[in-house]
Amino acid sequence: MPTTLKDIARELNISVSTVSYALHGGTRKIPDQLREQVRETAVRMNYRPNRLARSLVTGRTNTIGVVPPVLDDDVFLSPYLRMAWNSIVNEAEKLRQDLLLLTASDRTRAADSIDDLVDSRIDGLLFVAPSVEAKPFERLTELQVPYTLMSAGGNAPGPHFGVDNNQGVRLAVQHLMALGHRRIAHIGGPDSSYDAIMRKSTFDQLVREYDLPLFDGQSQHGPWTRESGEARLVELMKLAHPPTAIFAGNDDLAIGVLGRAFEMGIRVPDKLSVIGFDDAGFLAYGLPGLTTVRQPLPELAALAVRSLVDFIATQSVPADLELPATLVVRESTGPAYLTP
Amino acid sequence: MPTTLKDIARELNISVSTVSYALHGGTRKIPDQLREQVRETAVRMNYRPNRLARSLVTGRTNTIGVVPPVLDDDVFLSPYLRMAWNSIVNEAEKLRQDLLLLTASDRTRAADSIDDLVDSRIDGLLFVAPSVEAKPFERLTELQVPYTLMSAGGNAPGPHFGVDNNQGVRLAVQHLMALGHRRIAHIGGPDSSYDAIMRKSTFDQLVREYDLPLFDGQSQHGPWTRESGEARLVELMKLAHPPTAIFAGNDDLAIGVLGRAFEMGIRVPDKLSVIGFDDAGFLAYGLPGLTTVRQPLPELAALAVRSLVDFIATQSVPADLELPATLVVRESTGPAYLTP
DNA sequence: CTGAAAGCGCTTACAG
C-alpha cells in the first residue's frame, strides 16, 4: 500500500490540507518547523505523490502525447524519425515534460480515429509527419486539445513546423545543373507524405521551368526505403539514355541508389551523381559521402515541442514556421558524364 | 468542457452506473436496446473516457515507463537505443501498452533517485542499459513496482534480458585468430556500461588464455562513439608494432575506426581487420562492410517488454534470459598482414 | 434489475 497524504496526516495528527500545503507550497503559509516535520515524515513513510489524482484535480499532466508517422512496424528505425524523436526527447526533458507514446489506441481506424488520441493523460499532442490522408484535425480544435504538426501539409490545419521543401529542392536541382547535369531523375517518397508530395511537385515544376529533358519514369512516388532506391535505380539504368544524376527524396532512398550503383559497378560520381534530402545523420564510411539537402530536423522538432508547450500554457495558437534547407556537398555529386 | 458519464446519465435520465456498465460491459447485464441508446448518446456527445479517473480507481494504467540509458543529450541517436526503442515500441503496440518516457523526473540526482521514477501513471518500468552505478533497484521491489532490465549487470537485481557477452566476444576473437591475427587490440565502451565491462574483461581474459602478445593501450574503456574509435585508432597506429586487428566494443566505435583508417590510407582488411559488436543496423554502403558480432536486440527488447507485462499481470517475477550472439562476417576482416 | 453511494488520492475554496 503506497503512502497517501491521509496517512501522513494521521501520523502527525494534522489535516490532509496542511500536509498538502506543507509539501507543495501553494497559497497557505505553514510554520517552518511544521513543514520540516511533514517533509521528514513524508520521506520516512516513502510518500510518493499520486500524479493521477493530482492531474485529475488540476487538469494538467505535464505530459505531451506524441503521434509518430504511422505506427506500423519499424518507423522508429527511419533516420528521419530517429533524428526527430531524439530532439523531441531532449526538448521535452528541458521543459520538464514527460512523453507519452500513444500506441494502444485503435490503429485499425487509423487516421479517422483522432478521437482515440484525445487522452486525459496528456496536455497536448505532437504529430510527427502525419499522413496527408489524416484529415480530422478540426476535431481536435473542437475538443480543445492543443497540438502542433511537424512536416505536415497545408491540408492539415494547425501550427506547422517544417522545412521549406520548395527551396530545398531548388538547391538540389540547381546544384546538379551547375555541374552540367540535365538528364535528372527524381526518386520520391510515398504520396501519403506531405514532404514527398512537395518535393516531387517542385521537382516536376523545375524540370519544366528549366526545360530539362523528359523521359520515362523520371519522377515517381514510392516508399521511403533503401530497397525502393535500389529498385528504381535498376529501372532507370535500363533506359536507352539513363539519367546522369538522381535526386532522391530522402537519404535512405539515396543510400539505396548508392549501394546498388556500387554493386552494378556504376561509379559515383564519375558516371552518376546522387543527391539526397534530410542529412539525418546516417552513418557512412568509405567513399563517396552523400551530397544532400539538409533539413534542420533537430531545430524543427524542438520548436514543435516548445511551441506546443507554449500553446498549452497560453492557450493561444503559435505561429507556423518554415525553416530553410541548406546544401551539404560531399562526394556523391560531380560533373556530368556525357556519353561520347 | 468534456462530456462525462454524469452528463450522459442526466441526458438519458438513468444512473451513472448504468451508463458505465453499458459502455464498458462488466458484471451487470444491460438490455440491448438501452445499451445501444447509451452508446449512441456517448458518441453524439463526444464522450471520451477519462483514463486518469479510471486508473485512479482500477490501479491499472496499461502504460509502461521506459528509462533510457542516461538521459543526457542524444542517447536516442545511438544505434543501440534506436534498435531497442523501435522494438520496444512495436512490442508495446502489440500488447496494447502505451509508453511513458520519464524525462521530467529529477535527473540531477540521477541514479539515486529511482524514487522519482515510481509514478502512479505506469504499471511497471523497463530499464534500458542502466548504468552500473545505478544501484537502488531494491527500492523498487520494496515499493512493489514491477520492472525488467535490458543489458544490465548482475549487480542490479531483477529480471535481466541481455546478450551472452562472453560467448560473443569469444566469437570475435576466435574469428580473428582463425584469420591468423595475434596482435589484437580492443577498443571498449565506458566503464559505466555493463556490456562494456563484460566485453573488455572477456577480451582481457582471452588474451591471457590464448597467450596473445601484450602491448600498450591494448584494451581500454572509452565512450561508445565514433570519435572515440577514431582517436583510439590513431594512438594504436603510433605503436612500433601496431595491432593487425581491432575488436571494437560496439559498431559505432568500429565505424569510427574504419572511417579514420580510410582517411589514414590504411587499407581494410588488407592491412587491418576490424570487427564490431551489435549489428544494430548502421547504414553502410561502399566497402568494406563491417564484420560484427550480432546481438539479437529486437528479440531482447521485445522479451523485456513482454516479460514486464507478464510480471505486471501475474505479479510473479519472470526468468532472466541471455541470448547468444552470432558472428556476421562481411568485408572488414581478412587474413593477418604480417610485417615482412 | 437499477439507483445511490462510497471511494481512489489529490487540490483548494470554504468555514470556523
Place this chain on the structure above:
DNA sequence: CTGAAAGCGCTTACAG
C-alpha cells in the same frame, strides 16, 4: 491560522 468538505470522473460493492 487550520480543519472539514467538496469535487475531479470514474468503478463497483451495496441497497432497495
